[in-house]
Amino acid sequence: MKTADRLTQWIGKTESFKKLSTLPLNFVLNFVLIVPFAIMIFLSFTRWEPLSGYDWWHAPIAGVPRFVEAFGDARLLWALIRTTIFVAVVLPLEFLLGLGMALLFLGDFRGKKAFTSVVMYPMMMPWVVVGLGFYLMFQYYGPVNLLLLKPMFGEGGVIDWFTNAVLAFVAVMIADIWQWTPLMFLIIYAGLAAVPRRLIEAAEVLGASSARIVRTVRLPLIKPLLVVALIIRGLEAFKVFDIVYIMTRGGPGVNSTEVVSLYVYNLSIVYHNTSYACAVSLIIMIGIALVTRLAIRPLEVRAE
Amino acid sequence: MSEKKETKQEVSRRDYLKITGGAIAGLVVGGAIGYLAKPTEVVGPPPTGVTTQTVTRTLAETITWLPGMGVSERAAAGAKQLVASGAVPAGATIKLLHVAGSKNNFEPFFADWEAKTGTKVEVVTLGGEPDVLTKAMAEATAKTGAIDIITIFSTWKGDVIEAGLAKDLTDYYNKYNPEYGSQYPDTTVIEPLADYTTMYKGKRYAVDLDADVFTLTYRKDLLENPDYASQFKSKFGYNLKVPDTWEEVKDVSKFFTDLNLKAPDGEKVYGGYFYADPGWAAFTTWLCIFVSKGGILFSPTDMKAMINTQEGIDATQVMADLVPYMHPDALSMDWASLYKRYSEGKAVLTMAWPSLIKWAQDPSTSQIVGKSGSALAPGSKVTVGGKEMLLKAANNPVNWIGIVSNYSKYPELSYLFWQWVTSPVVGAESVSRVGIMDIFRECWFVPPYRETFEKAYTPQFLDVFADCIAHSFPDLMIKGSSEYLDKLTKNVNAACVKAKTPKAAMDDTAKDWEPITDRLGRDAQLEAWKSMIPLYPADVQDVWKAKGYLS
Numbered sequence: 001m002k003t004a005d006r007l008t009q010w011i012g013k014t015e016s017f018k019k020l021s022t023l024p025l026n027f028v029l030n031f032v033l034i035v036p037f038a039i040m041i042f043l044s045f046t047r048w049e050p051l052s053g054y055d056w057w058h059a060p061i062a063g064v065p066r067f068v069e070a071f072g073d074a075r076l077l078w079a080l081i082r083t084t085i086f087v088a089v090v091l092p093l094e095f096l097l098g099l100g101m102a103l104l105f106l107g108d109f110r111g112k113k114a115f116t117s118v119v120m121y122p123m124m125m126p127w128v129v130v131g132l133g134f135y136l137m138f139q140y141y142g143p144v145n146l147l148l149l150k151p152m153f154g155e156g157g158v159i160d161w162f163t164n165a166v167l168a169f170v171a172v173m174i175a176d177i178w179q180w181t182p183l184m185f186l187i188i189y190a191g192l193a194a195v196p197r198r199l200i201e202a203a204e205v206l207g208a209s210s211a212r213i214v215r216t217v218r219l220p221l222i223k224p225l226l227v228v229a230l231i232i233r234g235l236e237a238f239k240v241f242d243i244v245y246i247m248t249r250g251g252p253g254v255n256s257t258e259v260v261s262l263y264v265y266n267l268s269i270v271y272h273n274t275s276y277a278c279a280v281s282l283i284i285m286i287g288i289a290l291v292t293r294l295a296i297r298p299l300e301v302r303a304e
Numbered sequence: 305m306s307e308k309k310e311t312k313q314e315v316s317r318r319d320y321l322k323i324t325g326g327a328i329a330g331l332v333v334g335g336a337i338g339y340l341a342k343p344t345e346v347v348g349p350p351p352t353g354v355t356t357q358t359v360t361r362t363l364a365e366t367i368t369w370l371p372g373m374g375v376s377e378r379a380a381a382g383a384k385q386l387v388a389s390g391a392v393p394a395g396a397t398i399k400l401l402h403v404a405g406s407k408n409n410f411e412p413f414f415a416d417w418e419a420k421t422g423t424k425v426e427v428v429t430l431g432g433e434p435d436v437l438t439k440a441m442a443e444a445t446a447k448t449g450a451i452d453i454i455t456i457f458s459t460w461k462g463d464v465i466e467a468g469l470a471k472d473l474t475d476y477y478n479k480y481n482p483e484y485g486s487q488y489p490d491t492t493v494i495e496p497l498a499d500y501t502t503m504y505k506g507k508r509y510a511v512d513l514d515a516d517v518f519t520l521t522y523r524k525d526l527l528e529n530p531d532y533a534s535q536f537k538s539k540f541g542y543n544l545k546v547p548d549t550w551e552e553v554k555d556v557s558k559f560f561t562d563l564n565l566k567a568p569d570g571e572k573v574y575g576g577y578f579y580a581d582p583g584w585a586a587f588t589t590w591l592c593i594f595v596s597k598g599g600i601l602f603s604p605t606d607m608k609a610m611i612n613t614q615e616g617i618d619a620t621q622v623m624a625d626l627v628p629y630m631h632p633d634a635l636s637m638d639w640a641s642l643y644k645r646y647s648e649g650k651a652v653l654t655m656a657w658p659s660l661i662k663w664a665q666d667p668s669t670s671q672i673v674g675k676s677g678s679a680l681a682p683g684s685k686v687t688v689g690g691k692e693m694l695l696k697a698a699n700n701p702v703n704w705i706g707i708v709s710n711y712s713k714y715p716e717l718s719y720l721f722w723q724w725v726t727s728p729v730v731g732a733e734s735v736s737r738v739g740i741m742d743i744f745r746e747c748w749f750v751p752p753y754r755e756t757f758e759k760a761y762t763p764q765f766l767d768v769f770a771d772c773i774a775h776s777f778p779d780l781m782i783k784g785s786s787e788y789l790d791k792l793t794k795n796v797n798a799a800c801v802k803a804k805t806p807k808a809a810m811d812d813t814a815k816d817w818e819p820i821t822d823r824l825g826r827d828a829q830l831e832a833w834k835s836m837i838p839l840y841p842a843d844v845q846d847v848w849k850a851k852g853y854l855s
Contacts, residue, residue: 019323026324050441050467051783051824140632141571162636163801251582252636253798254791254812269438271787272463273823 044278051272059275066279075255076280079263082169086259087237090176094233095226097177098184102192103214105185123182131246134175138162138247165256168248172257175243180233187229191222231295238288241265260284375491376727378480379720383421392717397424400721401454403436404429409513409739413725423714425721433457433702437464437786443709444469452712453722455513458501458703459587459789462782462832465504470707474508476719482511482726491728491747494770498744500778500839501705505832511722514704514735515744516657517776518592519769521664522546523652524677526560535559546679548694550593550622553653553682557629560652567649568671575629577642577651580800584639584701585623586793587779589655592699594619595777595840596683598847602821604837604854607830609817611792612810620799620806627800635800647672655681658742661765678765680772688850697844698776704740728753736760743769777840782832784824791816 039056044066048059070076101119105112122130137144138161149157161167195218203213219226241261244250250258250266258266264284268277373381386392400410407427414425428451430436437460443451444467456464464470477484483491484498492498493512501512526532527544536544540555547553557575565573579588594601599615602608610616627634631651633641639656643663646654647670654660663669664676683696706726708718725734728745732753735741743749743757749770757766780788795809795816804812821829837845837854848854 019319023323023326030324050444051463053466053468056445139637160632160635163632165803249582251794251797252801253582253803254794256803266790269434270790271784271820272441272467273787 040278041282043275044282046275048275049272050274056274062275066276067283069276070280070283073280075258076260076263078255079258079260080284082257083238083240083259083261086169086173086176086240087234090173090180090237091230091234093177094181094184095230097181098186098188098229101181101185102189105189106192119185120182122179123186125179127179127242128246130175130179131243134171134178134243135247138171162248163252165252168252169257172244172247175247176237176240179243180236184229184233187225187232188222191225192218195221227296231292234295235288235292374727374729375481375483376724376730379482379724379727380417380420382480383417383423383717383720383724386714386717386720387422392423392714394422395424396714396717397426398452398712398714398718398721399450400425400427401436401439401451402427402429403433403455403740404431406739406741408737409734409741410725412737413730413734416730417721417724421720423717440464440469441467443711447711449709449711449713451709452714452718454707454709455704456510456707457779458510458705458781459701459779459785460781461504461510461705461707462785464707465509466783469710470509471710471712471715471719472507472509473502473511473708473719476716476723477508480720480723482723483728484512491745493744494746494773496778496839496841497700497703497773497776500700500781500836501703503835503839504781505835510705510707511719511726512703512744513706513722513726514741515700515769515773515776516703516742517698517700517769517772518588518655518681519658519661519698519765519772520546520679520681521646521654521656521660522677522679523649523672523675525675526565526652527556527677532559532563546677547653547682548696549684550596550682554622554625554629557626557653561629569648571648571650573650573652574631575652576626577631577634577645577654578623578626579639579642579656580623580627580630580634580797581636581638582794582797584793585796585800587701587789588699590619590623590792590796591701592655592681592697593622593684595697595699595844596681596686596695598684598686598695598844598851598853600848600853601780602829602833604830604834607821607826607833609814609821610853611817612807612814616810617806620796620809623796624799624802624806635797643669649675658761658765658769659740661761662738665762676762678762678768680768680775686847686850688847693843695843695847696775697841698772699779700776701779703779732756744773746770775841777844778836781836782829784820784829787820788817791820 043056043059045061045063046056046059047062047066048056052059105116105119136142139145140158140160144161145158149159159167161171199217199221200213203217208216239261240259244257244259244262245265248257250256250262255263264277264281267273267280383392387394387396402410407429410425411427414427418424430439436454436456439451440454440456440460441463443454444464454464454469461470484493484502485495494515497515497517498512501514502508502510527546533544536556536559539559544556544559545552547556553576560573560575563573567573579585594611594615597615597618599613599619600610603610631645633645642651642654642656643660645651646656646660647664649672661676661678665673667673680696681698683694685692686695687693706722708715708722712718724730728747731745732748733756735743735748736756736759738760743761743766747753748757749766754766761769779785792813795804795813798804799806799809837848845854
């Protein structure tokens, strides 16, 4: 046996070597994840901020009151409501648009590869670039007004998007939908393309229309994939920060478009209210974990 | 042929937990060893300066080994002496944390510093200004000593000092004398700028790098147009001129907006552009109006928020009244949009940092070169002792200052670099370069330095700006200033976009400010606020006394 083969065999057999080889990665992951997480939990039970003038490990324990304070925080509640509205609007729209595009792309047509690449571009752009682009586009003298609304509706059709809370929020949603519909398209298209051709042909032979085939053959077969796509995209949408920060900074006015991530950012970075920010983050994390657990139950039931 | 049986080696849950537990235990042991091994940090109590109603200055002792030297020479000689005495190793490097995009103010001088002192400077830049504060507060918590000196906004001074990051430089001021103070008429930083940018609770914690005093910038070609002058006179009953009051600003802005003039690119010309967006509204435009009306932010007796007094409501009303005559970008775009729109000729009156005039005079960025004038910020008519007077006070938002980290290995050397690069001789070159710094030493307004600065600004601007600095007042620089100003600026913007009435906006802000004060410690905040009051211009303090806000 060659030396290399002997060495490979020895490595494959040695249990300790395998375990030891995972140790560096475990070390890094645990250090990067667990240690800051443990500190965050500790701080959420204290009253500490950098302006206190003493180190965080000397912070006095405050116990549960920080969490009680969070549950009575109207600004947090409104941030949660806005974030929920944001997810409830963008998620179905991204799903439906992604599904529609995926169905359109199922067949072969000229330039399909090029079009597919173009469709994917928004998803590849950094959030900051997208946020800045749409921020400029929706300005009073921006292209949305000057190239779209003004030619269609005249001077009266020009909208000051960022001085109205609802319109500003709509602009943010449009930016998010533009950027992340391609992700839904990608996942759904991959699923639809993997549906066995014989099932489609069988349905066609039996006289089913295209719409019926989509409804009764394709979609049911890719249902687990759709659930995963919705969960992934839903979680990401809940964490939205960059485009809101760039486009509105939570305004206009007082926090009218402030989402949960932006509120936690303001608490921790702008206000330096670190321990309260930790408490709020922990509450939100537990909330998301519970919701996600409920969301994946259909998958678990199916697996059983 | 024998089949290779691939044995599926799975790591069981028990084994995984063992390995992970071992990793964490190793971490804890290592961390404990590291913690016990490092020298004990003295976590001192927050600084407790003595609150005085007057600012005391200590004259520098004559340093016998630095006779007859200027500011930069003393700094360089001091650095050389530190190296010679072994306090600092030769070739030691100072790390400077600075905002990206303006290394130009410092980097070209590093080689000269190294040649003169035998030590080096290295600049570390971050993306944007908020990133610098985030990094500074992270350093205040982590105390790594990785950064020696930091450029920060004056707004953040209270935060970085109370967090224990900024070193008290009073002893270095006394030892090396950067020449701040009225006993040095030829070289001083113009007061009250020198004091309010560098002092906190009676001690020096920073060096001044800048003068971000707001000036009124206007289209002098339009204001001096005889046709417009006669139309304005017949409409408003007084002569068209550079506005002295905010009421006149409103009249002039309305007049030019209604004229429907066209900018060079064909878009509409608006009468004004004053910051009213959710990021800048409060401590740029609003604060200037508020202080000129005799408003005071907090009570000097119990730290109660006083922004919802009549002065605060009136200031907010002025801004809300200006909105219809302002470029729409003023309500939502970021600070740079003002520069762009004004330089495109789309606003007649505006108020911004000194760098605006540089922008407006540069043919590569401006379509109105040679058409701008500068003036002291408009004021308000107030009654003092039964007599009506015009109170003008220019705000100075986000003035750049330099601090030395408490955790720096070479704090004295770091201070000396700051003194050197902001000295009259070296500073004349560093400040006049394109970047974030603006002119602040009195000697730079006169020959021989004036010529250098006239190339960057305009002669008329220089004639006016020294007076603006002398009438300037500080940012809110106490602990938690970012939070106070965040609440205020959003409410001011809410009033400007008609989401709230001015009274509701100010009442809501006052309601939001009280818990901040309570959380940060009312007594400590009061002490800091009382130490800031003497740093305001004398005529502002007189108005406060006349209104009964100050005893």
